[in-house]
Amino acid sequence: MKYSKHFVAVSVLVLGLFVIVYVLLRSIYQLPVAASAEARGIDALFEGHFFLISFLFALVVGFMLYSLVVFRRRPGDESDGDHFHGHTGLEIAWTIIPLGLVIFFGVWGAQLLGDISEPDPDEMVVQVIGRQWSWSFEYPELDEMSSDELVLPVDQPIVLQLQSEDVLHSFWVPEFRVKQDLLPGEMRELRVTPSRVGDYTLRCAEMCGDQHAYMLADVRVLSPADFDSWVQEQSEAGAITELSPEERGAVWYTQFGCNSCHSVDGSVIVGPSWQGLFGSERVLESGQTVVADEAYLRTAIFDPNAHHVEGFPPVMPTNFEEQFAEEEDQYGGEIIIVEDLIAYIQTLSEEGANGE
Numbered sequence: 091m092k093y094s095k096h097f098v099a100v101s102v103l104v105l106g107l108f109v110i111v112y113v114l115l116r117s118i119y120q121l122p123v124a125a126s127a128e129a130r131g132i133d134a135l136f137e138g139h140f141f142l143i144s145f146l147f148a149l150v151v152g153f154m155l156y157s158l159v160v161f162r163r164r165p166g167d168e169s170d171g172d173h174f175h176g177h178t179g180l181e182i183a184w185t186i187i188p189l190g191l192v193i194f195f196g197v198w199g200a201q202l203l204g205d206i207s208e209p210d211p212d213e214m215v216v217q218v219i220g221r222q223w224s225w226s227f228e229y230p231e232l233d234e235m236s237s238d239e240l241v242l243p244v245d246q247p248i249v250l251q252l253q254s255e256d257v258l259h260s261f262w263v264p265e266f267r268v269k270q271d272l273l274p275g276e277m278r279e280l281r282v283t284p285s286r287v288g289d290y291t292l293r294c295a296e297m298c299g300d301q302h303a304y305m306l307a308d309v310r311v312l313s314p315a316d317f318d319s320w321v322q323e324q325s326e327a328g329a330i331t332e333l334s335p336e337e338r339g340a341v342w343y344t345q346f347g348c349n350s351c352h353s354v355d356g357s358v359i360v361g362p363s364w365q366g367l368f369g370s371e372r373v374l375e376s377g378q379t380v381v382a383d384e385a386y387l388r389t390a391i392f393d394p395n396a397h398h399v400e401g402f403p404p405v406m407p408t409n410f411e412e413q414f415a416e417e418e419d420q421y422g423g424e425i426i427i428v429e430d431l432i433a434y435i436q437t438l439s440e441e442g443a444n445g446e
């Protein structure tokens with residue numbers, strides 16, 4: 091029983107150190123908010139590792155510190171320490187216990203990986219395309235709709251089909267916990283069930299060139315109702331980009347209320363009719379005459395007070411430029427509304443004297 095008091099002391103030290111290290115580690119390495127069904131199992135695995143790491147650190151460092159302090163050489167002590175030749179029991183223990191732990195964590199991890207990669211009969215396919223240096227997303231089950239942000243309905247199992255157009259990239263949304271590399275020429279799958287409505291960021295987690303750090307995309311998890319209205323909006327946006335500029339001009343004509351002041355049949359409501367307007371001569375209040383060409387129409391729409399046409403009151407709203415810009419944002423710069431309107435106005439003159 092020569093050593094028993096040392097073992098008691100060192101056990102207390104190791105336990106105390108374990109608690110301190112564990113608390114420190116958990117507060118330093120806080121996981122981001124968990125936003126997927128997969129996160130629970132993965133966080134539990136993290137928790138298990140934090141626990142084990144803290145204990146092993148405390149065990150090694152605790153014994154070492156204790157020995158350094160308690161068994162240090164005293165002044166005047168020139169004797170040798172006790173001589174040990176192995177300890178079979180200890181050697182078996184420090185082989186079997188770590189082996190058991192490694193197998194335990196291996197089985198735990200493999201089982202979890204199996205669980206979270208299990209296909210779900212209700213899963214929705216979303217294709218993820220990565221390239222230097224951007225992401226895009228396609229929804230083959232929703233009319234091949236595409237988007238530059240990843241929008242997902244909450245609590246819906248998703249299978250992401252990942253493809254790269256050039257080099258290795260990696261799909262990583264920390265809040266979802268799961269992660270998968272994108273390989274050129276090969277499709278990889280990743281399954282996730284978003285479980286929390288919110289905004290997240292997808293980042294590339296594989297060094298892929300000098301803009302790697304900026305290879306980001308917005309991820310939005312929406313309630314099923316909000317997701318449906320997003321899909322609706324997207325398909326409407328898709329439909330409008332397929333129209334010709336003239337056809338779109340006719341849509342904007344009513345959408346922005348131009349029709350309440352400008353007719354297209356020659357009748358005068360509040361402002362001049364658009365019929366025959368393009369290319370016609372306009373007499374301004376100043377007595378000057380100008381031709382209604384593209385530049386004139388653009389100014390007339392964006393800055394209606396720049397020239398007053400004789401006989402019409404200056405009542406047109408002056409904020410169309412902002413209104414249009416807001417709408418144009420939805421189409422990612424594909425559409426310029428004022429040009430559509432001018433194209434439409436042009437068609438209203440084509441039967442007249444100025445037909446091109």
Ligand code: CUA
Binds near residue numbers: 220260303
């Ligand atoms: Cu793509 Cu880093």
